Each structure stands twice: as structure tokens, then as C-alpha cells.
Amino acid sequence: METTWFCLVAMMIVMYVIFDGFDLGAGVIHCWVARTEFERRMVLKSIGPVWDGNEVWLLAAGGTLYFAFPALYASGFSGFYLPVMIVLWLLMARGISIEFRNHVEGPVWKPIWDTLFSVSSTLLAVFFGAALGNVVRGVSLDASGYFFEPLWTDFRLGKETGILDWYTVLVGLFALFTLTTHGAFWVALKTDKELQERSRTMACIAWWGVAALTVAVTLVTSRVQPHIPARLKEEPWGLIFPLLALVGLMAMRWYLHKREDLMGFLSSCLFILGMLTSTVFGIYPYVLPARTDPAFGLTLHNAAAPPYGLKVGLIWWSIGMILVIAYFVYIYRHFAGKVQLEEENGY
Amino acid sequence: MDSALALHRFHFAFTVTFHYIFPQLTMGLALLIVILKSTSLGTGNQLYNRSARFWGRIFAINFALGVVTGIPMEFQFGTNWSSFSKAAGGVIGQTLAMEGVFSFFLESTFLGLFLFGETRLGPKAHWFSAFMVWAGSWLSGYLIIATDAWMQHPTGYQLGPNKEILLSSFWGLLLNPWVGWQYLHNMIGAVITASFVMAAIGSFYLLNGKHLEYAQTFLRVSVPVALVSSVLMIFPTGDGQGKNIARHQPVTLAAMEGLFYSQEGAPLAILGQPDMSKNRLDNPLEIPRMLSFLTYRHWAAEVRGLDAFPREDWPDNVPLLYYSYHIMAGLGTIFIAAMLAACWKLWKGHLYTSRGMLWLLMALGPFPYIANTAGWMTAELGRQPWLIYGLMRTQHGASSHVSAGNTLFTLIGFMGMYALLSVLFLFLFSKEIDQGPESAVQAAH
Ligand code: HDD
Ligand code: HEM
Numbered sequence: 035m036e037t038t039w040f041c042l043v044a045m046m047i048v049m050y051v052i053f054d055g056f057d058l059g060a061g062v063i064h065c066w067v068a069r070t071e072f073e074r075r076m077v078l079k080s081i082g083p084v085w086d087g088n089e090v091w092l093l094a095a096g097g098t099l100y101f102a103f104p105a106l107y108a109s110g111f112s113g114f115y116l117p118v119m120i121v122l123w124l125l126m127a128r129g130i131s132i133e134f135r136n137h138v139e140g141p142v143w144k145p146i147w148d149t150l151f152s153v154s155s156t157l158l159a160v161f162f163g164a165a166l167g168n169v170v171r172g173v174s175l176d177a178s179g180y181f182f183e184p185l186w187t188d189f190r191l192g193k194e195t196g197i198l199d200w201y202t203v204l205v206g207l208f209a210l211f212t213l214t215t216h217g218a219f220w221v222a223l224k225t226d227k228e229l230q231e232r233s234r235t236m237a238c239i240a241w242w243g244v245a246a247l248t249v250a251v252t253l254v255t256s257r258v259q260p261h262i263p264a265r266l267k268e269e270p271w272g273l274i275f276p277l278l279a280l281v282g283l284m285a286m287r288w289y290l291h292k293r294e295d296l297m298g299f300l301s302s303c304l305f306i307l308g309m310l311t312s313t314v315f316g317i318y319p320y321v322l323p324a325r326t327d328p329a330f331g332l333t334l335h336n337a338a339a340p341p342y343g344l345k346v347g348l349i350w351w352s353i354g355m356i357l358v359i360a361y362f363v364y365i366y367r368h369f370a371g372k373v374q375l376e377e378e379n380g381y
Numbered sequence: 382m383d384s385a386l387a388l389h390r391f392h393f394a395f396t397v398t399f400h401y402i403f404p405q406l407t408m409g410l411a412l413l414i415v416i417l418k419s420t421s422l423g424t425g426n427q428l429y430n431r432s433a434r435f436w437g438r439i440f441a442i443n444f445a446l447g448v449v450t451g452i453p454m455e456f457q458f459g460t461n462w463s464s465f466s467k468a469a470g471g472v473i474g475q476t477l478a479m480e481g482v483f484s485f486f487l488e489s490t491f492l493g494l495f496l497f498g499e500t501r502l503g504p505k506a507h508w509f510s511a512f513m514v515w516a517g518s519w520l521s522g523y524l525i526i527a528t529d530a531w532m533q534h535p536t537g538y539q540l541g542p543n544k545e546i547l548l549s550s551f552w553g554l555l556l557n558p559w560v561g562w563q564y565l566h567n568m569i570g571a572v573i574t575a576s577f578v579m580a581a582i583g584s585f586y587l588l589n590g591k592h593l594e595y596a597q598t599f600l601r602v603s604v605p606v607a608l609v610s611s612v613l614m615i616f617p618t619g620d621g622q623g624k625n626i627a628r629h630q631p632v633t634l635a636a637m638e639g640l641f642y643s644q645e646g647a648p649l650a651i652l653g654q655p656d657m658s659k660n661r662l663d664n665p666l667e668i669p670r671m672l673s674f675l676t677y678r679h680w681a682a683e684v685r686g687l688d689a690f691p692r693e694d695w696p697d698n699v700p701l702l703y704y705s706y707h708i709m710a711g712l713g714t715i716f717i718a719a720m721l722a723a724c725w726k727l728w729k730g731h732l733y734t735s736r737g738m739l740w741l742l743m744a745l746g747p748f749p750y751i752a753n754t755a756g757w758m759t760a761e762l763g764r765q766p767w768l769i770y771g772l773m774r775t776q777h778g779a780s781s782h783v784s785a786g787n788t789l790f791t792l793i794g795f796m797g798m799y800a801l802l803s804v805l806f807l808f809l810f811s812k813e814i815d816q817g818p819e820s821a822v823q824a825a826h
């Protein structure tokens with residue numbers, strides 16, 4: 035039961051990264067690829083009707099984590115207090131910049147929101163990566179299952195770690211490049227003419243960053259968290275996950291070459307799926323490893339809620355997910371195809 | 382009370398109070414938009430549809446702020462109330478997760494369709510998307526109220542061998558007897574906000590001699606809704622809430638009413654300032670025996686005062702609780718009186734020309750926000766000193782690993798952020814009002 039929920043929460047997080055990932059990525063490249071007012075509206079319109087729904091994956095994953103693994107939710111969010119709050123502020127800034135940009139005309143109003151949109155999306159990508167890095171690296175949990183991390187200490191992986199150290203920053207950059215590519219594929223898919231061309235070029239460039247960092251991060255991670263290679267040795271079938279990522283990575287290059295945006299986007303999804311599932315597989319059964327004493331680490335067993343709640347949860351959760359899939363299929367089909375600016379602009 | 386705890390409390394109270402400014406309009410307006418769209422569909426009168434479009438624009442601005450201020454709420458249970466979350470997450474995490482899975486996805490999907498899809502969808506499907514936005518926001522309200530109700534009156538749980546709180550009945554949690562009145566009262570409060578705002582804007586246009594057709598439509602729809610909801614607010618829902626409190630939180634009732642000593646035939650205090658050192662109300666203005674009657678439907682019934690309870694069980698800010706409650710109930714009474722008069726004039730056909738009444742309706746616009754906020758302060762301060770009534774004290778629930786300094790840092794951050802958001806909101810809101818309904822119609826074509 036706990037393992038089921040572990041997989042389900044992991045799945046929701048993967049969904050979040052894939053879906054909100056592309057609108058984050060679109061934000062990262064917004065100011066770079068979209069030069070004219072028309073193009074910027076195109077980029078925004080390509081995510082306008084869906085970004086909020088995408089972000090709900092984060093909320094739903096947070097809520098699900100809360101009831102399935104209350105001890106992890108309590109320890110993780112209070113321990114990562116500062117970065118969580120900063121992420122929340124960035125999410126707010128980003129949300130209003132998407133929603134409010136088109137409400138006023140003129141040369142002062144719009145650049146503010148365009149810049150804010152790009153900056154907050156970029157920082158969010160880095161912070162989400164760094165958060166993942168923190169989980170993989172482990173934190174200084176004490177015997178009561180709590181910890182508190184300052185934003186940084188000395189940037190080394192010493193006794194007292196901070197949120198940012200060379201490792202987590204590296205993972206943060208990795209996330210930035212990954213989501214940039216992901217978002218660039220999306221924008222290329224939804225737009226045409228120069229905007230599409232520039233997005234493709236952007237994806238081409240960022241891909242090299244992704245490829246280089248994939249190698250670097252993989253090598254470093256096996257040193258930083260020896261549990262992961264040990265797991266793979268124990269259960270070699272898990273190699274399938276990194277393999278998926280590798281296939282995704284290669285396929286992205288191939289489809290960039292063939293100029294097939296949809297397939298490129300899907301390959302990027304596959305890559306993200308592969309990387310995240312590899313991580314999840316690698317740290318299992320931990321949900322938050324400890325750098326102090328491995329025994330203090332939170333595992334899915336000592337962090338899970340009691341069985342009754344997990345059981346009823348499974349029922350409503352499954353019903354809910356069927357509905358969610360229906361909404362997503364419907365709305366993505368409704369807004370399928372290239373963005374058209376001439377028709378109604380919404381309210 | 383140590384300062385870290387005080388800061389955690391203020392942090393939560395500040396952010397949730399600010400958040401709730403927006404959902405109350407969202408939830409009420411969603412209903413009014415459905416009414417407008419249904420009328421248009423039923424009568425074929427396009428004026429109603431165009432009005433719905435105008436309010437849709439306001440809705441969108443308001444919704445965006447509700448979303449961005451709501452996201453921090455979801456995570457603050459973990460960041461600021463980690464001991465509480467660890468202990469109770471298995472229970473209230475259920476309703477919070479359901480809110481995400483069932484209502485936020487629904488709302489965001491159909492809002493996307495509602496705002497961006499009118500031409501493609503056609504009138505029926507567009508009506509349906511408005512309906513679903515309403516359903517989603519009211520479902521969201523239910524689940525969050527169920528969460529709060531569980532803290533007010535925990536049900537559906539068992540205590541484990543180490544006193545841990547274990548969910549034992551899913552339906553016990555969802556159908557908590559506390560939820561019924563609280564939900565209805567709260568949702569009707571949201572309808573009050575929306576209908577008062579709509580009436581205020583309608584009056585504003587009429588007083589300015591602008592957009593007359595729209596303004597009359599707004600008033601025609603909102604004034605009757607405002608009257609009905611104001612009445613329902615006091616009876617039966619407010620009354621029902623009061624009965625729940627009398628039964629399950631008698632000490633809270635005593636504090637709310639400023640009743641220091643138990644007595645038979647207790648009076649209802651209308652005015653008066655609680656003096657906590659002398660244990661009395663200064664310059665009280667009271668209706669004799671009324672409190673006994675309201676609580677027990679019996680003029681001579683005994684109502685227990687604060688003296689009947691040990692001091693450590695008293696809500697820790699009695700005066701603020703007392704004022705919050707009196708502000709809410711006082712405004713509730715004023716709302717009914719004002720809306721009765723307005724409805725009468727509407728019925729007689731001279732509301733649109735009676736400038737005095739229009740001025741009043743316009744001035745009343747902001748007050749439901751005050752009443753709703755005061756109501757929540759009543760509920761939340763009245764719950765003190767408990768975090769989960771009878772189970773966990775507030776002081777045991779906060780994140781003990783997060784220092785006061787760090788909490789203050791993020792509190793200041795939120796204050797700055799929210800000050801900016803307020804300015805933005807007011808700016809965009811007044812801009813929308815200033816441009817008027819006609820421009821909303823153009824933009825949608
Ligand atoms: C427009 C707003 C508004 C108005 C006019 C009233 N209320 Fe209210 N009240 C609320 C808005 C509100 C609220 C914000 O919606 C609360 C907070 C928690 C809740 O469920 O509803 C609330 C809570 C609340 C509580 C506390 C419940 C708890 O502790 O859980 C009581 C006892 C009442 N109300 C009673 C009344 C009475 C007797 C009123 C009439 C005179 C009244 N309210 C008018
Ligand atoms: C419906 C969901 C809500 C939940 C689950 C909830 C939960 C909480 C929690 C956990 C606290 C901190 C602990 C405490 O001080 O007891 C709190 C305090 C508070 N909340 Fe709520 N709240 C909700 C809604 C609201 C709303 C909508 C408002 C106001 C508009 C509000 C006003 C307050 C206030 C004023 C406090 C501070 C009380 C004090 O510290 O003395 N709450 N609430």
C-alpha cells in the first residue's frame with residue numbers, strides 16, 4: 035500500500051514536471067525567442083488556457099503527499115522552509131505576470147510583466163532542480179525526523195549543508211536546460227514562422243547543455259548518493275529507467291534534425307519521465323535520505339499514513355484521476371493546433 | 382506565548398485572510414454569472430449575456446489573485462504547522478488532497494474554456510462551462526470548510542496506542558455534523574459579497590449616468606439575491622452555527638457574547654467593551670433575556686458564562702473575538718435592513734432614480750468583505766486555545782524547527798508581496814469598471 039502511494043505521488047510529480055515544465059520552459063525562453071509584441075502574445079496564448087491546470091498538478095501532488103505521507107510533508111516543508119517560501123513567491127509573481135500582462139496597453143506595462151515572467155520562470159526551474167538535488171543528496175535529519183536548512187552554508191557537501199551547494203546548483207542548472215528544451219519544443223509546436231524557427235534553434239542549443247549535464251549529473255550523483263548505484267546493482271532491471279531517459283535524449287536530437295516538433299516534444303517528455311523515475315527508483319525506499327545517520331532517513335514506511343486512510347484514498351483518488359484525464363484530454367484537444375491570434379482573445 | 386508561535390499564527394492568519402478576500406467573490410460571482418447566463422439562454426435577451434461577459438472579466442482578475450494567494454496556503458500547513466501536519470495530516474490531508482484532485486482541476490479547466498472559448502463553444506456549451514466553474518468553486522469551498530470543521534469539531538478519527546490521530550471513518554470526516562451549517566453560512570456569505578459588489582457597481586454607473594441598461598440589469602439581478610442571502614445568513618445558517626457553538630464550544634460562546642458570569646435569562650450584549658481585568662463589559666447596551674432565548678429558545682434558560690470554565694480553556698483573545706463576532710452580526714442586521722428597503726424600491730419601480738438608495742448600495746459594497754473576515758476571525762479565534770478542538774493545543778502544533786527570525790523574514794516578504802498585489806488588484810479592478818461593460822463586449826469579439 036505504501037509503495038503504491040509512493041509510486042502514485044511520484045507519478046503526480048512527473049505529471050507536474052512534464053505539464054507545468056513546458057509552460058515554465060516557455061517562460062524561460064519568452065524574452066529570447068519572442069521579439070515582437072505579436073510573438074509575445076503568441077507565446078502567452080500558447081499556455082494561457084492551460085498553465086493554471088498544469089500548476090494544479092503541483093497542488094494536487096502536495097495535497098496527496100500530505101495525506102499519504104504526513105511525516106514527510108511536515109518534515110520536508112518545514113525543513114525546506116526558506117526555499118519553499120521563495121518558490122511560492124516566484125509562483126505568485128509568475129502567475130500574475132501571465133494573467134495581467136494583457137490588461138493594459140503601452141510601452142511601460144508589458145515589458146515589466148514579460149521580464150518578470152521570464153525571470154521567475156528561470157529561477158523556478160533552477161529552484162525545482164535544486165530541490166530535487168537536495169532530496170537526492172539527503173539532509174541533516176535528526177532523531178525526531180526534522181531538520182532545517184539555511185539557504186546556503188559553504189557550498190560544500192560537508193557536515194552542515196545548505197539548500198544551495200555545488201551539487202544542488204548543478205542539478206538546478208540541469209533542470210533549467212531540460213525545461214528550456216522542453217518549453218522550446220512546445221513553443222515551436224504551437225507557433226509558426228520566425229518564432230517557430232527561433233524556438234527550434236533554442237531547443238538545438240539547449241539540447242547540448244542537457245546532454246552535457248546529463249552525463250555530469252549522473253556521474254556526480256552516483257558519488258553523492260551511493261545508495262543509487264547500490265540499488266541498481268541490487269535490482270538491475272531498474273536500469274530500464276535511465277535507459278528510457280537515454281532514448282528520450284537521443285530521440286530529441288533526431289527529431290530536432292527532422293524538424294518534427296511534436297515528436298521532439300514527446301521525446302522530451304520521455305526524457306523527463308526517464309530521469310525522474312530513475313531518481314525515484316534510485317532512492318527507494320527512502321523518501322528523504324539523511325546525511326546524519328541513515329537510520330534517521332524518512333522511508334515510505336515510517337512516513338506513511340495508517341492503512342485505512344490510504345485505502346479509502348485509493349478509491350477517491352482513482353475516480354478523481356479518471357476525471358482529470360478526461361479534462362486534460364478535452365482541453366488539450368479543444369485548444370489543439372497552432373495558436374491563432376486573430377480570433378477572440380479571451381476576457 | 383513565545384514569539385515564534387505568535388509569528389507562525391500571525392503568518393497563517395495574515396495569508397489566509399488575504400486569500401479569502403478573493404475566493405468569496407469568486408464563489409458568489411460564479412453563481413451570479415450562472416444566473417445571468419441562464420436568464421440569457423432562457424429569454425434570449427443578449428443584455429444578460431453581455432453582462433455575464435463583463436463580470437467574467439472581473440471574475441478572471443479576481444480568480445488569478447485567488448489562485449496565486451491560494452497556492453501558499455496549501456503549503457503552509459507543512460512549513461509553519463509541521464507538528465500539527467504530522468499528527469493530523471492523515472485526516473485533513475484527505476480533504477485538502479481531494480480539493481486539489483476534484484475541484485481545482487475542474488475549476489481551472491472549465492475556467493479556461495469559459496474565458497477563451499465562447500465563440501468556439503456556442504451558447505449552450507458556454508453556459509455549461511460557467512456552470513462547471515460554479516460547481517468547482519463550490520465543491521472547493523465544501524472541502525476546505527470540511528477541513529476547517531474538523532479542526533473545530535473533530536470526527537471520524539480514533540486515537541492510536543500512542544495518542545496518534547488515526548482516520549477511522551471517511552464519511553465521518555466528510556459529513557461532520559459541524560460542516561452543514563458552516564458550509565451554508567460561508568457560501569451564502571460569498572453570495573452576499575458578490576451580490577453587494579454587483580449592486581454597488583450598478584449603482585455607481587447609474588449615479589454617473591453611464592451604461593444605464595447594464596446598470597439596471599445588475600441591480601435587477603443582484604438586489605433580490607442580496608436580500609435573500611442576507612436573510613438566510615442570520616436564519617437559519619447563523620443561528621445554526623450559534624447552536625453548534627453552544628453545544629460543542631460553550632466557552633467560545635461565552636467569550637463571543639462577552640458573558641462573564643453564568644446566569645439564567647442571560648441578556649444579549651449589543652454594545653460594550655470587555656474589560657478583562659474587571660471581568661465585565663463597560664457601558665453595556667443589552668437586550669434582557671435575549672441570549673437565553675436565541676441559544677435555547679427559552680427565555681429563562683441558563684447560559685454558562687466564562688466563569689464556568691477554567692481560565693486556561695478561555696480563548697486567548699476574548700476582546701478581539703467579541704468584537705469580531707459583534708461586527709459580523711451587526712453588519713448582518715444592517716444588510717437585511719438595507720436590502721429590504723432596496724428591494725421594496727425595486728419592486729415599486731423607483732430604485733433606479735432614487736439617488737439616496739443608490740448611494741447607500743454603492744457605499745455598502747466593501748462591507749461584506751469586512752463581515753466575512755470578521756466571521757472567520759470569530760471562528761478561528763473562538764477555536765483557541767485549541768488547534769484541533771479538544772485534541773491539540775495551538776502551541777503544540779507549530780514548526781518548532783523554524784525559528785522566529787525566519788518566520789518574520791517570510792512574513793515581511795508576504796506583506797510586501799500582498800501590498801503590491803492589492804495595489805495591482807485595485808488598479809485593474811477600477812480600470813475594468815471604468816472601461817465599462819461595452820469594452821468587455823468588444824474585446825470578446
Ligand atoms: C457576509 C458575511 C456574514 C454575515 C452577515 C454573518 N456572518 Fe457569521 N460568519 C461568516 C460571515 C457572515 C463567515 C465568514 O462566513 C463565517 C466564518 C466561518 C464560517 O463558516 O462562516 C462566519 C462564522 C460564524 C460563526 C462562527 C462559526 C464557527 O466558529 O465555526 C457564528 C456563530 C456566526 N457566523 C453567526 C452569525 C450570526 C448570528 C449572524 C447574523 C447576525 C452572522 N453570522 C452574520
Ligand atoms: C477553511 C480553512 C481554514 C483552515 C483549515 C484554517 C486553519 C488555521 C490554522 C491551522 C491556523 C493556525 C493555528 C491557530 O492559530 O489556531 C489558523 C489561524 C487563523 N485563521 Fe484559519 N483556517 C482556515 C480559514 C480561515 C479564513 C478564511 C480566515 C479569515 C478570513 C482565517 C482566519 C484565521 C485567523 C485570524 C487565525 C489566527 C488565530 C489565532 O492565532 O489566534 N482562517 N487557521
Ligand code: HEM
Binds near residue numbers: 519
Ligand atoms: C487555509 C485554507 C485554504 C487553503 C489551503 C486554500 C488553498 C487554495 C489554493 C491552493 C487555491 C488555488 C487553486 C488553483 O490553482 O486553481 C485556492 C483557491 C481557491 N480557494 Fe482557497 N484555500 C484556503 C482557504 C479557502 C477558503 C476558506 C475558501 C472558501 C470557502 C477557499 C476557496 C477557494 C476557492 C473558491 C478558490 C478558487 C480560486 C479563487 O477563488 O480565486 N479557500 N485555495
